[in-house]
Amino acid sequence: MTENVWDNKVVPDAALRIKEKHEIVFGEDLIPTDRDLIDRLFRAGVDMLVSTGIFNVDSGKVINVTEDEVMAAIRNAPKRIQLGANKDMVLLEPRKGNSRRKPIIQGGPTGATVSEDIFVPMFQSYAQEPVVDTIVNGVMATIDGIPSATNTPFEIKATLAEIRAVREACSRAGRPDIAI
Template sequence: MNVLDLAESGPSMEEGGFDRRLAKLCRELVIEYDVRFDPDRPVVDDDGLAEAVFEAGLRLASEMGVYCLNVGRVIKFSEEDLLENALGAPGSLTIGMEADARVLYPRGIEDRRRPIVFGGQPGASIPEEWFLPTAISYVREPLVDALNHGRLDVVEGRRVRARSPLEAIATMRELRLLREATKISGREGIHLLAGESGVTCVGTLAVASERYLRTSDAHLIGVISELKTDYDRLTEAVCLADYGAISAT
């Protein structure tokens, strides 16, 4: 509720003004924190640079806030708020169910633990006739711990449009096909990062049930660049938190 209050009461600003201020502050922070990319060292092992990037990012987040497109206001958080929420985040999450359950954790520097493998074609537009067989091919791989498998842009020859009934139909169809793939493959408990066919809260709410997106699964909530959100994203976050499913961005 606090975030919703901030969206209604934050500083008013035109979107173009927010974009220009963001670009200006990014340039200033890059210079102030001496953030540079060395093409000869694509894998950075400089702890000082890592610390500088973190501090610059924290400054950027606290000074800019998040622009809410629906009301033209900036949701502002202090550095203390940001750090408190980051430090209060869970150290791990159990995803999936029963024999297919896995523990998802943030990997540290030089972490020797095996990474969790998400199979699939994340973010890709997949033809409806290929969706099931390609999903099966990933779920059957023993190394795959979870599935993140793209979206349907066309359903039964009809182009999906945001906020139309077809968005709900496409998202439900996506989840039905994924459930069928897990059943055929004998891995019905595998974690799904799904709901990618829904680009507004219409798609999200259509699959927020154990029949489609279980509480052991995660729904993909797309992020709006740069440092922006809208009521669709906030509605998705609120509803999924109440339902108990994981939100992923």
């Protein structure tokens, strides 16, 4: 199977089937508060993972998991995770409806392609916003003017350049320890 087939056929088809099976319908609320809908969303997520599996892009194969494995992983998952360090350390932990704890705010282009010439200034803009708790990386369109090609040695250079650029941007914003 190819990544394209997985992304554009397998996942959307499974999501539609599972949405219908679990009667998932969102109303006006951005965040569901109806306990029954919340439970169905959870069951749908588990169903999606168990029935679809996890695609390994390197091997082109699907890793199948059982419901017991999913539930064991959830039970054994850490209850809280420390992100970042020093003054930029935040704790990622479960929140329930109407929680008094503020949510973790992530800033960044979330995997989108970004021009090399604006990469550092853009990430600096995200990092200098006090409301942003963590940074989500993007993909630099070119490295030294050369388009980044996946599955090549150049991809390693591109990844290292992206990491350095994001770290530089965060340091410029006075937040060298923010989680990325």
